[in-house]
């Protein structure tokens with residue numbers, strides 16, 4: 001049945017034009033380790049872990065077994081008023097791993113739901129604390145936090161928001177730490193932290209008594225792996241404390257080993273009031289997200305007659321929680337965080353070696369999460385016109401990289417970037433294949449770009 005099915009007729013692929021889907025709808029049918037195979041039997045190196053998700057790699061039978069066993073024992077029961085064993089065990093494990101007093105886990109079906117939940121929890125928390133005016137949320141330009149209306153309001157990418165306006169009011173944006181193009185510090189030896197101070201400026205402008213929470217990723221994905229400058233997180237935490245605003249670390253991509261630590265905030269040494277997570281918690285073998293919540297935030301709910309007024313049918317799904325536990329077993333047994341820490345420098349140096357290609361402007365990132373920002377000219381850091389970017393990314397790089405058997409992301413929600421985020425089991429063989437494929441395809445792209453000018 002599968003071999004005959006036509007992917008262009010009834011399935012609606014996400015963030016994909018139906019026109020593109022009609023022309024090309026590659027269908028992946030199998031995965032093993034860092035590789036996936038399409039329905040024509042072609043092999044691809046999964047340089048994006050699906051979507052920053054498949055941390056332990058594809059084809060892990062023990063995760064499938066965990067799902068099967070849980071489905072056969074108790075496939076489903078709602079977490080509305082009932083606990084289930086895998087969810088309790090998972091919450092215990094996460095509380096032990098999470099930084100500081102983030103001792104409670106609220107499980108959701110996805111990352112966007114986790115963000116939505118954190119927005120709602122921050123609002124209800126402030127109502128219970130007697131500060132009902134604190135409803136506004138702050139996030140960064142370009143950042144992606146999900147697609148439901150609340151999460152989309154936090155998202156700072158106008159091109160995916162405007163058709164849904166008006167969105168949630170009171171979603172304020174602040175500067176992204178983007179040193180490569182920062183008008184303030186790109187020519188200085190160090191960042192001035194004006195990007196962090198922008199949070200204080202916005203809180204002052206909005207009125208501190210109206211601001212509920214700040215949402216940020218440890219390393220921002222959209223725009224290309226923006227690593228926080230030295231001192232950034234300490235300053236943001238200090239500002240949030242000063243104004244009594246909650247700090248939510250959106251770790252939907254950054255948690256579960258991406259930077260060699262179980263949480264991105266542990267890598268960068270700051271204490272959030274909440275962490276949102278998803279993706280790598282199950283390595284994608286079953287959908288699950290959630291929010292780790294500090295004692296300070298759960299405290300007013302502990303003896304109150306009110307519940308947190310949030311819930312989803314598939315929240316804390318027993319099968320997904322069982323898969324997450326099996327996934328964390330793999331992390332422990334194979335010391336995946338240790339593997340990332342031991343290999344990240346080699347990965348970075350191979351990608352850095354592409355800097356001799358004139359299109360390569362910047363290489364940045366951390367752990368198993370790197371981005372290459374493309375430029376028209378390295379010295380002036382020249383940017384592409386929309387038509388040039390469109391040709392480069394959509395007509396050239398995306399199809400050529402795919403044809404060369406490398407799945408990664410060529411993205412222009414900011415300046416054109418190529419994002420890499422391989423499964424955490426990747427090593428020398430995969431790094432070398434990624435680097436050589438990128439060298440071939442970027443060298444070609446560079447030549448064609450210059451002939452077109």
Ligand SMILES: Cc1ncc(COP(=O)(O)O)c(C=O)c1O
Nearest residue numbers: 110111112144145146250252278
């Ligand atoms: C930082 C961040 N937050 C939230 C989300 C939304 O997660 P989901 O796609 O599971 O709803 C994403 C998705 O990529 C993300 O990268």
